[in-house]
Amino acid sequence: MNTTKTLLLMAALTALFMIAGQAMGGQQGMTIALLLALGLNFFAYWNSDKMALAMNRAREVSVAEAPDLHALVGALAARAGIPTPRVYVVDDPTPNAFATGRNPEHAAVAVTTGILQVLDRYELEGVIAHELAHIKNRDILVGSIAAVIAGAISYLATMAQWSMLLGGGRSDDQEGSNPLVMLVTMLVAPLAASLIQMAISRSREYIADATGAAICGHPQSLASALNKLANYNAQRPMNVNPASAQMYIVNPLSGGSIAGLFSTHPPMEERIRRLMSM
Numbered sequence: 516m517n518t519t520k521t522l523l524l525m526a527a528l529t530a531l532f533m534i535a536g537q538a539m540g541g542q543q544g545m546t547i548a549l550l551l552a553l554g555l556n557f558f559a560y561w562n563s564d565k566m567a568l569a570m571n572r573a574r575e576v577s578v579a580e581a582p583d584l585h586a587l588v589g590a591l592a593a594r595a596g597i598p599t600p601r602v603y604v605v606d607d608p609t610p611n612a613f614a615t616g617r618n619p620e621h622a623a624v625a626v627t628t629g630i631l632q633v634l635d636r637y638e639l640e641g642v643i644a645h646e647l648a649h650i651k652n653r654d655i656l657v658g659s660i661a662a663v664i665a666g667a668i669s670y671l672a673t674m675a676q677w678s679m680l681l682g683g684g685r686s687d688d689q690e691g692s693n694p695l696v697m698l699v700t701m702l703v704a705p706l707a708a709s710l711i712q713m714a715i716s717r718s719r720e721y722i723a724d725a726t727g728a729a730i731c732g733h734p735q736s737l738a739s740a741l742n743k744l745a746n747y748n749a750q751r752p753m754n755v756n757p758a759s760a761q762m763y764i765v766n767p768l769s770g771g772s773i774a775g776l777f778s779t780h781p782p783m784e785e786r787i788r789r790l791m792s793m
Contacts, residue, residue, distance in 0.1 A: 519598050530710045535704040551665045564623050567615040570759050573603035573625040591616045594770040595647045595730045602622045609753045610744050613762040614646035622650045641737030645727030654719045661715050675701045716761055716779040738790035745783045
C-alpha cells in the first residue's frame with residue numbers, strides 16, 4: 516500500500532511541476548528549471564554517501580574496532596540479499612542511526628555511540644535491518660528523484676519572481692495566461708512540492724519499517740527500539756545539520772514533535788502500531 520502511495524505522490528509531484536511550469540515559465544522555463552535541478556541533484560546523488568557521512572561527522576570503523584557491529588551488519592545484509600555496506604560510527608550519546616549510498620553496491624550504515632549502549636542486541640538488529648531496507652529499496656534514488664522535481668518547481672518560482680520584479684516580457688507559450696494565477700501558483704507550488712516531498716519520505720519510512728521487520732524476523736524488537744529512540748531524542752536532541760535530519764531512523768532534532776504535514780518522519784505511535792500488528 517505504501518509503495519502505491521509513493522508512486523501516486525511522485526505522480527502528483529510531476530503533475531504539479533507541469534502545472535506550475537505552464538503557469539509560471541512555459542515550456543522554456545520548465546526546461547531551464549529541470550536542467551538546473553537535474554545538475555545540482557545529480558551531483559548530490561552521486562556524492563550522497565560522502566556528503567552525508569561528512570556532514571554528520573561519521574568515522575568508518577574496522578572489523579577490529581567493532582567486531583560485533585560488523586558481524587551483525589554482515590549477517591543482516593546477507594539475509595537481505597545485498598552487499599555488506601561500510602560501517603560508520605557517529606560519536607554522539609543520543610541513540611540514532613542512518614543509511615546512505617546511491618545503490619546497494621555503494622552504501623554505508625552509520626550508528627551513534629549512544630545506540631550501542633542503549634539498545635539490546637535484538638533491538639539493534641531491528642534498527643540495522645531498517646537501515647538496510649532503505650538501501651535495498653533504493654530510497655536514496657527515490658528521494659533524489661523527488662528532490663529534482665521539487666527543486667525544479669522552486670527554481671520555476673524563483674525565475675517567475677525575478678521576471679515579475681524586472682518586468683520581463685512574456686513568451687509566446689505564456690500568451691493569455693492570467694497574472695493572478697501565475698502569482699498564486701508561484702506562492703503555492705513550492706510549498707505544495709515540499710509537502711509532497713515530505714509525504715514521500717514518510718511513506719518510505721513505513722516501507723523500511725516493514726522491510727526491516729521482515730529482514731530481522733522480529734517486528735516487536737524494531738518497535739521497542741523505535742520507542743526507546745524517540746524518547747531519548749526527545750529528551751536530548753542531536754546537534755545535526757537540519758538538512759540531514761530526514762536520514763535518521765527517528766527525528767534527531769525534535770523527537771517527532773513537528774506538525775505531521777511538515778515532518779519527514781511518520782508519527783511514532785503509528786509506526787509502532789503497524790509493526791506490532793505484524
